[in-house]
Amino acid sequence: MSQFTAELIGTMILIIFGGGVVAGVVLNKSKAEGAGWVVITLAWGLAVTMGVYAVGNFSGAHINPAVTLSFAVIGEFPWAKVPMYITAQLIGAFLGGVVVFFAYLAHWRHTEDQGAKRAVFSTDPAVHHPLANLVSEMIGTFVLIMGLLFIGANDFTDGLNPVIVGLLIVAIGMSLGGPTGYAINPARDLGPRIAHALLPIPGKGNSGWSYAWVPIVGPIIGGIYGALFYKAFFIGEFTSAFWIGNVVVAAILIASLLKELSKENEQSTSKSNA
Template identity: 60%
Template sequence: MLVYLAEFIGTAILILLGGGVVAGVSLARSKALNGGWIVVTMGWGMAVAMAVYVVGSTSGAHINPAVTLGLASIGEFEWALVPGYIAAQVAGAFVGACLVFLAYSAHWKHTEDPEAKLGVFSTSPGVRNPIANLATEIIGTAMLLLGILGIGANADAVTAEGGVDLSGLFANGLAPLLVGLLVLAIGLSIGGPTGYAINPARDLGPRIAHAVLPIPGKGSSDWGYSWIPVVGPIIGGLIGAWIWKLTGFGG
């Protein structure tokens, strides 16, 4: 049960800090209003890194169903744990979104644009084109899995002069930050078209929160688009994991 709790807390941290930065740059009278895309992507990257630092040693800090499914598909994770991990991730994302709602509770009524409010909780495309939007999420999540697996493989190979094993230092001290920088890079490069969910829990849990929370003037939760940031990342995660496995990059 501890691993499920860790995934729940890790994903809640991810959304609290990631959704929080979106709220900061989007909601009226926020000190960070109009901070821009650089601020958003940096915030999400550091949100991932902090979540991995907190729970990585306990659960591996998947904090993303696409990561869990991708790793399980190539034999790097137990299938028996997959349902519990995914349930914990979605639930954690919901709770993290509720915490963002509370943190910015004084700002919702001052923000007139319903799309700005929805954007705090879930992603939406700049140009609504289901095929293009799905492709963007697939590509971004495939890169995420390749990067995660590559960082992990390098951790296993790190030694210093004289044969000192530094893999633990790399894996526990540096790797979480590198994963955060990976998410930052994905956001800066291909995050613009869809807002880069690259994580079904990151979008679904908060979208549910948006639907049920008493947000003044919130408008639609845009369920017509909601399948894309769920299906796209799952497909991308599987593709990225299998590219890694079939190429033999991990040795």
């Protein structure tokens, strides 16, 4: 199996299990309807585990452009392969979304909530605040990349690494997934979002393109910074890219905080005027 095919299939498996559990929980008349956040986070962790088991021996199972880019930035992956990996991941994620659509084909017309239908394919914030949402995705992916590098630095019994990675995803979802639904993977969000836009889903509404940049940009920034942070503090390589990353991340954090303070002041003023 080629690395392109492996990344495509691995990412498709990720979305089939991950998008599938969301569909089961949020679509009407599903036997899993209302099962809740714990079920979703556990299934996403298992989705990653299955994807890694399936294709890890062929491509390393990045199944995430943020992983591919982060590893390339710190020299753990060749830049020449980055476009091929990301293309395969996006196609695999799109196809995974299509599979989930057909798996729940009879349920779309029974679900009126457009947001629920879109949630099967892509993420949406619990509170719409683009900068804060961006920060949430950055932090989640920072932890993901750091965790992957931690896991890679330790010796586990053969075959257990995918399970440990899956548990990392569960932990991120349970602890950091609440604000945005923890895309932490540009392909995981963009590929199925495109599928949502193209598929004939009854009463689907819009595909949320105004928000779509957040789960792309956030994971890329957070992932790259996580890799640079690991290299700096665990390997001792304080590169110029690391210091640039500090400035970028600090600027985004400050901007998001100022925006939130501004919103709080506006809310307080409106309450006092009322």
